[in-house]
Amino acid sequence: MKQPFDQAWADTFRYAAEGSPFYREQFKNQHSVPPLQKVPTVDKTTLSERNLDFLCVPRDEIVEVVTTSGTTGKPLLWMLTEADVERLAENERLSFDCAGLNAQDTVLLAVGMDRCFMAGLAYWLGLRKVGCGIVRAGASSPALVLEMIERVHPTAIVAVPSFLRLIAEKAAETGVDLISGPVHTAICIGEPVRNRSFCLNPSGFAIDKAWGTRLFSTYGVTEFANSLCECVAGAGGHLHDNQLHIEILDEAGNSLPEGEVGEVTGTTFGVEAMPLIRYRTGDCAALYHSRCKCGRTTLRLGPIIGRKNQKLKFRGTSLFPSTLQAVLEEAEGVENFVIVARSDSDLSDSIEVLVHGGASAAALRELLQARSKVSPNIRHASPAEIEALQMPPQARKRRTFVDLR
Numbered sequence: 301m302k303q304p305f306d307q308a309w310a311d312t313f314r315y316a317a318e319g320s321p322f323y324r325e326q327f328k329n330q331h332s333v334p335p336l337q338k339v340p341t342v343d344k345t346t347l348s349e350r351n352l353d354f355l356c357v358p359r360d361e362i363v364e365v366v367t368t369s370g371t372t373g374k375p376l377l378w379m380l381t382e383a384d385v386e387r388l389a390e391n392e393r394l395s396f397d398c399a400g401l402n403a404q405d406t407v408l409l410a411v412g413m414d415r416c417f418m419a420g421l422a423y424w425l426g427l428r429k430v431g432c433g434i435v436r437a438g439a440s441s442p443a444l445v446l447e448m449i450e451r452v453h454p455t456a457i458v459a460v461p462s463f464l465r466l467i468a469e470k471a472a473e474t475g476v477d478l479i480s481g482p483v484h485t486a487i488c489i490g491e492p493v494r495n496r497s498f499c500l501n502p503s504g505f506a507i508d509k510a511w512g513t514r515l516f517s518t519y520g521v522t523e524f525a526n527s528l529c530e531c532v533a534g535a536g537g538h539l540h541d542n543q544l545h546i547e548i549l550d551e552a553g554n555s556l557p558e559g560e561v562g563e564v565t566g567t568t569f570g571v572e573a574m575p576l577i578r579y580r581t582g583d584c585a586a587l588y589h590s591r592c593k594c595g596r597t598t599l600r601l602g603p604i605i606g607r608k609n610q611k612l613k614f615r616g617t618s619l620f621p622s623t624l625q626a627v628l629e630e631a632e633g634v635e636n637f638v639i640v641a642r643s644d645s646d647l648s649d650s651i652e653v654l655v656h657g658g659a660s661a662a663a664l665r666e667l668l669q670a671r672s673k674v675s676p677n678i679r680h681a682s683p684a685e686i687e688a689l690q691m692p693p694q695a696r697k698r699r700t701f702v703d704l705r
């Protein structure tokens with residue numbers, strides 16, 4: 301049964317204030333339940349400084365220890381009790397339900413189950429609850445995925461968009477036709493497949509073209525043990541509001557109105573091991589309140605536009621690199637590019653875009669001005685120079701945005 305917000309918030313507050321050393325300290329003079337909006341936020345810096353001070357239960361009640369993705373800094377340790385694992389499973393069941401999966405489906409799970417990640421475990425638990433068949437092919441071999449598609453005829457796949465594109469490349473090489481294949485649904489994790497106006501971005505478009513599946517974007521946060529998945533309307537991920545409360549905050553901590561991009565900030569409900577109150581994720585997106593075309597009335601979270609610390613200040617406006625990336629990815633003839641940000645002054649950053657191929661620098665500047673309202677410096681560069689910036693020696697992931705501020 302659904303709990304009203306006030307009750308869920310009061311339960312989380314009392315439980316955290318009593319059980320967690322961090323919150324016990326923070327709320328030591330707080331004798332009644334304050335309005336949620338009055339409670340200070342916490343960010344990843346606090347979480348990493350006080351990591352296990354957020355733990356509310358003795359260690360012998362912990363059944364799963366995972367780490368956060370570590371996109372910024374050292375990955376945090378995150379712990380779950382048996383009830384937390386059950387909550388995680390129920391969250392993913394609800395998410396897969398949004399994407400229309402049911403017990404008749406066979407789902408190829410092309411996600412890693414190991415390396416301390418929560419995601420693979422969460423999807424597996426959720427799919428078990430849905431009651432469908434599961435093929436744990438993992439995320440390391442496109443050939444194995446293609447083989448299992450041929451032999452098992454799965455109806456859906458769960459994978460990172462870049463891996464879906466890699467599988468499609470392998471399929472094209474080996475003459476496998478994915479379009480006429482059995483997979484009709486792709487659940488896309490970890491990277492956006494839509495832009496701010498909910499249209500497919502270049503990555504989503506490439507997957508759509510190669511696979512011919514319905515795409516569902518899902519956004520998960522390890523620290524919340526929660527994910528928000530799109531329904532068939534593709535208009536944002538649905539929030540499961542008896543497990544999580546979401547606010548979108550500006551830099552000063554004010555709540556932003558519907559449709560405005562700010563920092564995704566969440567408060568968990570029903571978590572035993574490590575509950576969180578007003579945790580600022582660093583991810584930026586907008587929230588939508590209106591009733592969805594699918595009939596659900598829960599809040600929807602739009603595509604992640606970028607990380608808060610990537611936000612650029614440029615001649616009086618602020619923007620995310622993703623805005624420029626989206627234009628450059630679609631610019632005719634541009635084969636490769638990298639955006640470099642440097643610190644110019646306190647008020648403005650300098651942005652230089654190195655491109656290979658495409659129109660003249662002046663024409664590309666004009667295109668960026670028209671589509672993103674900014675015109676950074678553009679310089680044509682060799683593939684080697686761009687490659688060196690995209691993949692420095694220690695990098696694990698190719699990047700098209702380099703932050704030197």
Ligand SMILES: [Zn+2]
Nearest residue numbers: 531533592594
């Ligand atoms: Zn919907």
